[in-house]
Amino acid sequence: MSKLSGRSNDYRMSHAKVGYGKLYSNFYSKGTYSYCIWQEEQKLLHKIFRDFDLYKKKNILDFATGTGRIINFLVNNFPDAKIWGVDVSKEMLKYATKKFRANHSIKFLLGDLTTDGILQRKLKKQEINIITAFRFFTNAQESLRLEVLRSFKKISDNFYLVFNIHQRPLSFFFIYKMYRRVKSIITQNSELNRFNLLSLSHIKKILEGEGYTLVKTYNVTWTIPAMFKFFPKNCNLLLKIVKLPLRNFIPSETIVVAEYKQKDVT
Numbered sequence: 001m002s003k004l005s006g007r008s009n010d011y012r013m014s015h016a017k018v019g020y021g022k023l024y025s026n027f028y029s030k031g032t033y034s035y036c037i038w039q040e041e042q043k044l045l046h047k048i049f050r051d052f053d054l055y056k057k058k059n060i061l062d063f064a065t066g067t068g069r070i071i072n073f074l075v076n077n078f079p080d081a082k083i084w085g086v087d088v089s090k091e092m093l094k095y096a097t098k099k100f101r102a103n104h105s106i107k108f109l110l111g112d113l114t115t116d117g118i119l120q121r122k123l124k125k126q127e128i129n130i131i132t133a134f135r136f137f138t139n140a141q142e143s144l145r146l147e148v149l150r151s152f153k154k155i156s157d158n159f160y161l162v163f164n165i166h167q168r169p170l171s172f173f174f175i176y177k178m179y180r181r182v183k184s185i186i187t188q189n190s191e192l193n194r195f196n197l198l199s200l201s202h203i204k205k206i207l208e209g210e211g212y213t214l215v216k217t218y219n220v221t222w223t224i225p226a227m228f229k230f231f232p233k234n235c236n237l238l239l240k241i242v243k244l245p246l247r248n249f250i251p252s253e254t255i256v257v258a259e260y261k262q263k264d265v266t
Contacts, residue, residue: 009141010141010144011139011140011141011144012088012112012144014139015066015087015089015091015092016088016089016090016091017091018091019091020089020091020092021066021067021089021091021092021093021094021095021096022095024066024067024092024095025067025095028069031233031235033225033228033238034225035235036228036235036238036239036242037220037221037223037238037242037253038069039235039239040220040221040239040242040243041134041164041220041255042073044218044220044255045073045162045255046077047218048162048216048218048255048257049077051216052160052215052257054130054160055077055078057078057081057129057130057160058078058080058081058082058129059081059082059126059127059128059129059130060074060078060081060082060083060084060128060129060130060131060132061083061084061085061086061123061126061128061130061131061132061155062074062083062084062085062086062131062132062133063086063113063131063132063133063136063148063152064086064087064088064133064134064135064136065085065086065087065092065093065096065108066087066089066092066096066135067092067095067096067099068085068095068096068099068100069134070132070134071083071085071096071100071106072099072100074132075100075103075105075106081105082105082107082126083105083106083107084106084107084108084109084123084126084128085106085107085108085109086108086109086110086111086113086119086123087108087110088110088111088112090110093108093110096108109122109123113148113151113152113155114144114147114148114150114151120151120154120155123155123156124154124155124156126155127156128155128156128159129156129158129159129160130159130160130162131152131156131159131160131161131162132161132162132163133148133161133162133163134163134164134166135164135166136148136163137163137164137165137198137203138164138165138166138167138196138197138198139196142206145206146206146210149206149207149210149212150210152260153210153211153260153262156260157261157262158260158261158262159259159260160215160257160258160259161212161256161257161258161259161260162255162256162257162258163255163256163258164220164253164254164255164256165198165199165200165203165253165254165256166252166253167195167196167197167198167252167253168197168198168199168200168251168252168253168254169197169198169199170199170250170251171222171224171250171251171252172222172223172224172226172227172250172252173197173224173252174197176195176224176226177195177197180192180193180195181193200217200254200256203256207258211260211263212258212259212260213258213259213260213261214256214257214258215257215258215259216256216257217254217255217256217257218254218255218257219247219248219251219253219254220242220247220251220252220253220254220255221242221247221251221252221253222242222244222246222247222249222250222251222252223238223241223242223252224252
């Protein structure tokens with residue numbers, strides 16, 4: 001089992017291990033592939049918030065907030081907003097809370113938004129108008145994806161949902177998944193088969209099935225982490241490679257903007 005998988009059949013339990021918060025944070029340490037791609041994700045988030053005039057919004061929820069990577073971006077760009085970070089992992093929130101202890105505009109909440117009625121009611125009072133959810137939908141099992149989309153509708157009647165699909169099938173991730181499958185047979189390590197891919201067409205289907213509208217998508221990159229072994233460990237070079245036109249033809253990661261508006265029943 002890889003140190004960063006820690007998976008059970010339910011994604012809720014995947015980040016519960018003691019010490020996982022620090023381990024996950026190191027995953028984004030300077031010079032890593034994930035750190036480099038995060039630089040491009042931030043540029044696209046700026047573009048998204050400008051395109052949809054979201055910088056005027058004042059109440060933001062970061063779902064599956066983890067160690068607070070997205071929170072850090074939000075704090076730096078929404079200085080007057082109230083920001084909530086929710087996660088089921090006590091271990092991850094412990095790490096995030098330490099990082100933002102001095103910032104009183106952020107509230108971290110431990111709980112399962114899909115089942116915790118008290119948590120839902122608490123957030124319902126906040127008039128949330130932006131929800132972010134990064135590195136969640138690809139990793140989660142299908143039933144949990146649906147439960148989460150439904151829980152969002154319980155806490156707000158009108159909001160934008162901004163999230164990423166970080167392992168798309170029509171990309172080099174498909175080849176990488178086949179490689180893992182062959183390796184799992186050779187090594188008899190079934191853990192290697194636990195590698196989700198999520199297509200844009202599928203996420204569009206489940207969004208629409210739950211009453212959301214997929215508004216726009218932004219392709220981040222066509223590269224995958226395994227390629228970083230063959231590149232010089234240089235973010236500037238990688239980011240030039242990332243921006244090649246290939247990302248519009250075989251994107252491996254995409255940021256999705258969806259909108260939910262409760263329909264009038266009158």
